[in-house]
Amino acid sequence: MTENMLEVTGLGHVYRAKEQTHTAFGDISFAVDRGEIVCIVGPSGCGKSTLLRCLSGLLRPTSGTVSLHGTEVTEVPDELAMVFQDYSRSLFPWRTVAGNIEFPLRGRELSKAQRRERVEEALSWVGLSGAATKYPWQLSGGMQQRVAIARALAYRPMLMLMDEPFASVDAQTRAELEDLVLQVRAEHEMTVLLVTHDVDESVYLGDRVLVLSKSPASVVETLSVDLPAPRDQIGTRGAEEFVRLRTEVAQRIRNTAPTS
Numbered sequence: 001m002t003e004n005m006l007e008v009t010g011l012g013h014v015y016r017a018k019e020q021t022h023t024a025f026g027d028i029s030f031a032v033d034r035g036e037i038v039c040i041v042g043p044s045g046c047g048k049s050t051l052l053r054c055l056s057g058l059l060r061p062t063s064g065t066v067s068l069h070g071t072e073v074t075e076v077p078d079e080l081a082m083v084f085q086d087y088s089r090s091l092f093p094w095r096t097v098a099g100n101i102e103f104p105l106r107g108r109e110l111s112k113a114q115r116r117e118r119v120e121e122a123l124s125w126v127g128l129s130g131a132a133t134k135y136p137w138q139l140s141g142g143m144q145q146r147v148a149i150a151r152a153l154a155y156r157p158m159l160m161l162m163d164e165p166f167a168s169v170d171a172q173t174r175a176e177l178e179d180l181v182l183q184v185r186a187e188h189e190m191t192v193l194l195v196t197h198d199v200d201e202s203v204y205l206g207d208r209v210l211v212l213s214k215s216p217a218s219v220v221e222t223l224s225v226d227l228p229a230p231r232d233q234i235g236t237r238g239a240e241e242f243v244r245l246r247t248e249v250a251q252r253i254r255n256t257a258p259t260s
């Protein structure tokens with residue numbers, strides 16, 4: 001876990017519409033190692049989604065740079081998958097569940113049989129094996145989000161960006177999906193950046209937690225989470241160190257102040 005995979009330097013984004021401008025964030029810098037899970041937390045509206053979109057290459061930052069393996073990101077890299085907050089717009093309504101998961105795999109060097117295998121595996125990971133032939137609009141919101149997560153995991157990207165990925169699922173499924181991310185990361189050495197509003201989730205999943213300030217956001221703290229692996233929903237969350245860290249993250253978020 002020493003290879004520097006993602007490097008964010010002096011990143012800023014200003015939204016401009018006619019006469020109005022809004023600075024989402026002004027100067028964000030951090031680096032992520034290969035195989036790390038970094039959770040990003042911060043007050044509502046501070047710019048977390050904007051940050052992920054800049055990292056993904058979907059949105060061009062107005063200042064600063066994002067580098068993946070030393071190469072500046074100017075468009076969406078092949079080795080990246082993203083899970084969006086808004087599940088209702090992330091799946092193709094005219095493709096079946098299996099078709100949605102399989103679609104990005106066509107860009108990979110995989111045979112048809114291998115693609116089918118990956119689709120089946122990903123569907124079983126998210127507990128939706130029976131839904132392969134259904135269409136997204138035949139599923140609940142939480143199920144659609146699980147399909148979006150399955151699609152990203154089946155792709156096995158080097159870097160996965162997740163924006164509030166579990167916000168629309170029930171508590172039990174959320175815990176299972178959190179463990180799934182930990183499991184897939186361990187098996188496939190995936191690097192994950194995950195935005196969440198849930199302080200406990202950030203500590204449970206993260207190797208580090210990045211706390212952003214109120215808008216315009218900056219990084220106010222980077223906390224290392226030194227909890228033993230494998231993490232466990234009951235044991236880890238009950239550990240003294242977990243409670244200490246969650247309190248620290250919550251306090252940092254509460255105390256964040258605008259930087260300008």
Ligand SMILES: Nc1ncnc2c1ncn2[C@@H]1O[C@H](COP(=O)(O)OP(=O)(O)OP(=O)(O)O)[C@@H](O)[C@H]1O
Nearest residue numbers: 015016022024043044045046047048049050051215
């Ligand atoms: N397309 C846009 N045009 C103008 N302003 C925008 C646009 N998208 C977001 N903003 C503004 O930028 C700021 C950051 O938004 P963003 O969605 O990145 O925050 P967030 O931290 O992800 O929010 P939340 O935690 O509520 O999901 C907000 O004040 C928002 O109103």
